[in-house]
Amino acid sequence: MEFNSDIKLELDQNILKRLKTRIYLMERENHKTKKYKDNEMLDKIRKVIEAEVDKNDN
Amino acid sequence: MIIKSIALCNFRQYKGVQPPILFSTDNEKNVTVILGVNTSGKTTLIQAFKWCLYENVNFKTRDVLNIEVAKSMGLYTTYEVYVEIVLIHEDKEFTIRRTMKFTKSDADKIKSEKSLLKIQYKEDNGEQQAVPFYECDNTINKILPAALSDYFFFDGERIAEINNRGDVVAAVRGLMGLDVVSEAKDRLDPTKASSVTAKFSKELDVGNDQKNSTLKNDLTNAQTMFGTLNTRKNEAKNEIEYCERRKEELSSQILANKDEKHNQEKKLSLEKDITQITKNIENTESRIVRDFTAGAMKFFAIPLMHRAMRAIDEAKYSGEGIPDMRIGAIDFLLARQKCICGCDLKKNEGARDNILFEQSLLPPKHLGTILHTTKDTYKRYLKESQNVYNTVLENHTDYRNNRNYLGEKTDELKNVSVKIQGNIDVAKIEKDYQKNEKTLKDKRDLLLKISSDSGAAEKEISEIERNIERLTIVSDKNERLRKCITYAKAVYEWLKVGYDKQEKEVKERLLESVNNIFEKMYHGKRHVTINDRYQIVLMTLLDNDEVKTDESKGLEAVKNFSFISGLVDLARQKAHKGNGVTEDEDIPVNTEPYPLVMDAPFSNTDEIHIKNISKIIPEIAEQVILMIMQKDWEFVRSALEDKIGCSYTIEKINNSDTNSAIRRNV
Numbered sequence: 001m002e003f004n005s006d007i008k009l010e011l012d013q014n015i016l017k018r019l020k021t022r023i024y025l026m027e028r029e030n031h032k033t034k035k036y037k038d039n040e041m042l043d044k045i046r047k048v049i050e051a052e053v054d055k056n057d058n
Numbered sequence: 059m060i061i062k063s064i065a066l067c068n069f070r071q072y073k074g075v076q077p078p079i080l081f082s083t084d085n086e087k088n089v090t091v092i093l094g095v096n097t098s099g100k101t102t103l104i105q106a107f108k109w110c111l112y113e114n115v116n117f118k119t120r121d122v123l124n125i126e127v128a129k130s131m132g133l134y135t136t137y138e139v140y141v142e143i144v145l146i147h148e149d150k151e152f153t154i155r156r157t158m159k160f161t162k163s164d165a166d167k168i169k170s171e172k173s174l175l176k177i178q179y180k181e182d183n184g185e186q187q188a189v190p191f192y193e194c195d196n197t198i199n200k201i202l203p204a205a206l207s208d209y210f211f212f213d214g215e216r217i218a219e220i221n222n223r224g225d226v227v228a229a230v231r232g233l234m235g236l237d238v239v240s241e242a243k244d245r246l247d248p249t250k251a252s253s254v255t256a257k258f259s260k261e262l263d264v265g266n267d268q269k270n271s272t273l274k275n276d277l278t279n280a281q282t283m284f285g286t287l288n289t290r291k292n293e294a295k296n297e298i299e300y301c302e303r304r305k306e307e308l309s310s311q312i313l314a315n316k317d318e319k320h321n322q323e324k325k326l327s328l329e330k331d332i333t334q335i336t337k338n339i340e341n342t343e344s345r346i347v348r349d350f351t352a353g354a355m356k357f358f359a360i361p362l363m364h365r366a367m368r369a370i371d372e373a374k375y376s377g378e379g380i381p382d383m384r385i386g387a388i389d390f391l392l393a394r395q396k397c398i399c400g401c402d403l404k405k406n407e408g409a410r411d412n413i414l415f416e417q418s419l420l421p422p423k424h425l426g427t428i429l430h431t432t433k434d435t436y437k438r439y440l441k442e443s444q445n446v447y448n449t450v451l452e453n454h455t456d457y458r459n460n461r462n463y464l465g466e467k468t469d470e471l472k473n474v475s476v477k478i479q480g481n482i483d484v485a486k487i488e489k490d491y492q493k494n495e496k497t498l499k500d501k502r503d504l505l506l507k508i509s510s511d512s513g514a515a516e517k518e519i520s521e522i523e524r525n526i527e528r529l530t531i532v533s534d535k536n537e538r539l540r541k542c543i544t545y546a547k548a549v550y551e552w553l554k555v556g557y558d559k560q561e562k563e564v565k566e567r568l569l570e571s572v573n574n575i576f577e578k579m580y581h582g583k584r585h586v587t588i589n590d591r592y593q594i595v596l597m598t599l600l601d602n603d604e605v606k607t608d609e610s611k612g613l614e615a616v617k618n619f620s621f622i623s624g625l626v627d628l629a630r631q632k633a634h635k636g637n638g639v640t641e642d643e644d645i646p647v648n649t650e651p652y653p654l655v656m657d658a659p660f661s662n663t664d665e666i667h668i669k670n671i672s673k674i675i676p677e678i679a680e681q682v683i684l685m686i687m688q689k690d691w692e693f694v695r696s697a698l699e700d701k702i703g704c705s706y707t708i709e710k711i712n713n714s715d716t717n718s719a720i721r722r723n724v
Contacts, residue, residue: 016552019545019549024238031237031238031241032196032200032203033196034196034199041241042245042253042254042257045242045245045254046257046258046542049258049546050538053541053542053545054538056541
């Protein structure tokens, strides 16, 4: 099912900035170490996004 | 990454424990030269780096143990080979040592163990810390990924093919940190089913919104109903209060008119009695007429019957025959000559005589029996006539009594009616009271029903609210997912825009850098362009047209030096610019300054190009380690003289190809 893009959400620029930084650094780190497989990285990115969204909601 | 030293033990030509080769780490004199003749072990040094870091060697025979050591090994003796590199990475000193043990297990066989990699690093306070064994490979990859190592550790033969490798695009992207961005971008790409963004989208429960909307409508309806019921409940309560007040008022009125009530009750009672008495009189009259009509004959025959009975009593008759017996019956017994009792009348004359006597007492021969029967009949008639008389008398007495009673009650009613005439009608009040009581009961029943309905509505509201709450959890989940998707898309857009921008910039700057370097290295009229696969194409201007030109091996070497130097230059520029993630809008690509470790790089290159390349490379690379043949050194020396920090010579021991030693040049 497709995400309804009609629903506009206000983005918190601080959260977005943190997400950009964290995701990029995670990728950079893993690129060097190859510690995590693709699906593990997907999980980690997902968790980072969820954690930031939840932190903001709380 | 800057290499401080390398130490070898029994690695190929380097027999025994060799003193470490210390490389120049000076910023100005950043070149270390290692001179050696053919087969002295220059290439082995390059291989030693790769073996230590990646356990990767490029020898025809993959044995790393020194041949002389191997030959001299006694049975069951063990020797070890190691290479130890000390390097600086991200301002931290690492000591990387790979060791492999060899044991002679039988006369013709030397068995090797699995190599052991140990990494230590110096803490800021100078203490050595060991990297856990399971993190060693990761640590090496952090310092210099294996895939990129060929671009920094290479020999003269490979430089010719370096720009034509299939992985050149990946190498450039890797060096510039673009592959990191590319991978991150792919993992967030909403058009890819396996991406984080797509997975968030798949989890959205869009059907929930409809359910939620329906439930909210149900809730509104139930709340409206609940409100209506509450209004009605309040109305019913008010009505009950009114009825209760009315009840009290009427009760007070009734109490206040208690005497009046008594009279009124008495009047009602009298009226009721009069009605009943009248009814009784009517009934008695009916009974008298009925009974008298039925018994009139007997009643009026009473004197006559008395006179007849006196006449019978006075008549002279004797004996009494058998009642209801007839002469014919006795004649029958005599004819059959057998009595009812079974006596044979033929033989028993006494019995026969007796029967004949009884026959003589019967009419018509004798009247005594008839008279006797008639008297009994008259007695019965008299008794019945007396009963008729008594009944009529009794009814008549009742009739008279009722008439008298009726008269009394009528008089009494007249008196009571006179007393209550014009006063409050307590009966009406009582009627109102009863009516009010009924209304009160109805209202209480209604209140009970409304309360019950209201309770049901409240329960329904609670149920709907619980369902909404349950759905709200799903809605909250959707809301959360939408936020996650929005942020994921925003990060994706940032990465995509950043990637495109960075790649364009890398290509432009690489082209610029390579062209600048090429111009300095090359003394002809050609220049270079870079195609989409990051391959360098040599171009020349012919009749105002740019045309692709053929390449000699020497020119190809210059071109590839330009390419590598361009890469190193770009990486160094970026590294010096900083890798910190501080900019909000731009993606901070990650690069490191890299050393160039080259073995005999100037094969197929003419003197002028050797000089040019030698002059430029130390200016571009952070550190240069150059393994060079003595014959080429003469061309290089003048160009590098000011840049040489350390100089070594590889010496063949006893002119042997299997035992070399490295001596530092003073």
